[in-house]
Amino acid sequence: MTAFSCKPALLVALALLAGTAAPSARAQSAVADGERLAFDRGKGNCLTCHVIKGGDLPGTIGPELKDLKSKYPDRNELFxxxxxxxxxxxQTMMPPFGRNRILTDQEISAIVDFLQTL
Structure with missing residues (x-):
């Protein structure tokens, strides 16, 4: 096999590696965005009503947000x-964040990504 014939195989291998690494980096970014939104008092504002690990001055109106991936394995339900x-x-006191356009679908999705890590 010549050096020239190895190049396409190397490119395919690098492309495959890049494809597996990219979703992980994107997922980490979505989780970080979701955490930021959940803790943001002017946007998601989840801490007003919920205890969330790592959050300051949480409220106690809503349930503590933990083990949500096991409670809601279908992320669409949490969304x-x-x-x-x-x-x-x-009868809920929880605002309809999407219906009232407080959060975009993308922002809600990022919050779901974050909540599923708790």
């Missing part, structure tokens, strides 16, 4: 709760 919990529980 729907944040988007508009009134559909599932009309």
């Amino acid at each position: 729907a709760i944040i988007f508009d919990e009134t559909k599932r529980n009309p």
Whole structure:
């Protein structure tokens, strides 16, 4: 095999490695964005009502946010709760963050990514 014939194989191997590393970096970025939004008192504001590990001055109106990946293995259910919990529980005090356009779908998705790490 010549050096020239090895180059395509090397490029394929590098592309495969890059493809596996990229989602991990993107996932870490989404989790960091979600944490920032969840703790942001002017945006997600989750700490107003919920205890979240690492958060300062949490509220106690809502449940503590922990073990959410095991409670909600389908991330779409957790997304729907944040988007508009009134559909599932009309008596909730939780604002419909998506329906009222407090958070975008992308922001809610990042928060879900973060919450699933707790």
